[in-house]
Amino acid sequence: MNTAATTPNSAAKQSSGVPVIEMIGVSKWYTPEFQVLDSCSTSVQKGEVVVVCGPSGSGKSTLIKCVNALEPFQQGDIFVEGVKVNDRATDLPKLRSRIGMVFQNFELFPHLTIMENLTLAQRKVLKRGKDEADAKARKLLQRVGLSDQAPKYPGQLSGGQQQRVAIARALAMDPVAMLFDEPTSALDPEMVSEVLDVMVELAREGMTMMVVTHEMGFARKVADRVIFMDLGAIVEDVPTEDFFGSPRSERAQLFLSKILSH
Amino acid sequence: MFSNFDFQVIIDALPYLFLEGMVFTLKLTLLAALFGTILGTILALMRLSGVWPLPQIAGTYVNFVRSLPLLLVIFWFFFLVPFIAQKIVGSPRPIPIDPFLTALITFSLFEAAYFSEIMRAGIQSLPKGQVAAGYALGLSYPQVMRRIVLPQAFRNMLPVLLTQTIVLFQDTSLVYVLSLNDFLGIAGKIGQRDGRLTEMYLFVALVYFLISFAASQAVRRLQVHTAIIR
Numbered sequence: 188m189n190t191a192a193t194t195p196n197s198a199a200k201q202s203s204g205v206p207v208i209e210m211i212g213v214s215k216w217y218t219p220e221f222q223v224l225d226s227c228s229t230s231v232q233k234g235e236v237v238v239v240c241g242p243s244g245s246g247k248s249t250l251i252k253c254v255n256a257l258e259p260f261q262q263g264d265i266f267v268e269g270v271k272v273n274d275r276a277t278d279l280p281k282l283r284s285r286i287g288m289v290f291q292n293f294e295l296f297p298h299l300t301i302m303e304n305l306t307l308a309q310r311k312v313l314k315r316g317k318d319e320a321d322a323k324a325r326k327l328l329q330r331v332g333l334s335d336q337a338p339k340y341p342g343q344l345s346g347g348q349q350q351r352v353a354i355a356r357a358l359a360m361d362p363v364a365m366l367f368d369e370p371t372s373a374l375d376p377e378m379v380s381e382v383l384d385v386m387v388e389l390a391r392e393g394m395t396m397m398v399v400t401h402e403m404g405f406a407r408k409v410a411d412r413v414i415f416m417d418l419g420a421i422v423e424d425v426p427t428e429d430f431f432g433s434p435r436s437e438r439a440q441l442f443l444s445k446i447l448s449h
Numbered sequence: 450m451f452s453n454f455d456f457q458v459i460i461d462a463l464p465y466l467f468l469e470g471m472v473f474t475l476k477l478t479l480l481a482a483l484f485g486t487i488l489g490t491i492l493a494l495m496r497l498s499g500v501w502p503l504p505q506i507a508g509t510y511v512n513f514v515r516s517l518p519l520l521l522v523i524f525w526f527f528f529l530v531p532f533i534a535q536k537i538v539g540s541p542r543p544i545p546i547d548p549f550l551t552a553l554i555t556f557s558l559f560e561a562a563y564f565s566e567i568m569r570a571g572i573q574s575l576p577k578g579q580v581a582a583g584y585a586l587g588l589s590y591p592q593v594m595r596r597i598v599l600p601q602a603f604r605n606m607l608p609v610l611l612t613q614t615i616v617l618f619q620d621t622s623l624v625y626v627l628s629l630n631d632f633l634g635i636a637g638k639i640g641q642r643d644g645r646l647t648e649m650y651l652f653v654a655l656v657y658f659l660i661s662f663a664a665s666q667a668v669r670r671l672q673v674h675t676a677i678i679r
Binding site for chain 2: 313
């Protein structure tokens with residue numbers, strides 16, 4: 188497969204090698220009349236941070252959920268490190284374990300402690316021993332500033348803390364890329380920054396990230412590229428400076444004027 | 450009004466009533482609840498699997514069983530299974546099956562239909578994101594079910610499962626039609642022998658009431674305790 192030719196817009200950080208995520212003409216229909224994704228193509232290089240934005244219902248969340256096959260799609264191909272996601276022969280659990288995902292509603296497992304939330308998949312999927320998994324979990328909890336919360340249950344934590352735990356849980360799998368699906372949308376305003384701080388730090392450390400968000404400040408600060416979606420299609424896929432400087436499409440201009448005017 | 454009642458009959462029968470009758474009743478209740486829950490969980494998973502023809506099979510089973518009177522099913526099993534077993538084994542005579550086993554199998558199969566609906570509700574009540582989060586971490590379907598979905602569904606539904614078990618506890622008295630020695634059966638037999646049915650049935654009613662009432666109060670307390678904070 189020729190990766191360079193299919194993604195003319197991508198400003199690759201590292202031009203060499205296979206992109207971490209590569210989407211080619213992805214289309215999805217809920218019903219024959221209702222199309223949610225309209226031939227979306229893009230790619231994310233190693234270490235790149237790509238922000239996906241757009242009005243609600245534009246298909247942003249659906250698009251990133253296609254990357255780890257949480258959402259099926261009918262047309263096109265997605266490759267993660269060269270492995271085809273939409274191939275029946277692909278070992279999906281293995282592929283998914285290599286991509287971290289953070290959800291809008293955290294989705295920590297409420298019946299497990301914070302520690303167990305972080306170690307469950309390490310042990311069951313990566314087959315790590317208890318000591319190794321625990322050590323990894325502790326290290327990551329410390330990193331997101333929640334060392335003292337290990338024995339608690341998710342319900343005892345604030346939204347911001349829960350989302351930081353969710354990020355740590357995803358990182359515990361040593362993913363090659365992280366997907367964020369509106370990670371701050373369900374948070375009280377005063378908790379948004381503590382989550383964004385963790386994400387900024389992660390981006391600066393060189394994590395490959397695809398982030399669906401309305402936090403334009405975050406996009407400006409760390410994104411290499413911004414993808415703007417509308418009506419299921421990728422309307423713009425440009426370097427961050429270009430997007431905020433002079434978005435080419437009218438729809439993106441309108442979106443930005445609405446979102447940045449406050 | 451109780452002047453011509455003879456409560457001595459009850460006192461004399463207490464050891465037999467409880468050590469034999471109540472033990473039988475409780476054993477049948479708890480084992481049937483256990484097997485009913487296991488089978489019911491399997492039925493619920495089949496029903497939600499979306500893999501043809503599993504939902505159809507489970508759905509048909511549940512609807513079929515729920516449309517039959519329990520008493521009829523008990524009769525069926527008791528009188529038909531020996532003949533079926535005879536056919537299968539090819540023995541010259543109907544094969545008698547241990548009455549306790551008959552009762553246990555009947556109740557387990559019957560309760561499974563009810564428990565499966567409870568478990569199905571419990572599974573469906575979980576946010577869809579929980580399953581997605583499990584998959585996103587690389588867990589397989591069985592792992593997601595076993596580690597994430599079922600523990601939460603089971604815990605959420607525990608009060609309902611226990612309430613259904615209390616109903617089962619009362620329903621086990623139906624085995625008296627097979628003249629098995631459950632609590633009610635024994636009380637009936639003693640009452641008949643001594644001509645003291647009124648006293649016996651009053652006492653039996655009181656005991657069933659006390660146990661069921663105490664159990665449902667306990668369930669209510671448990672409900673507060675086990676609720677998972679979200």
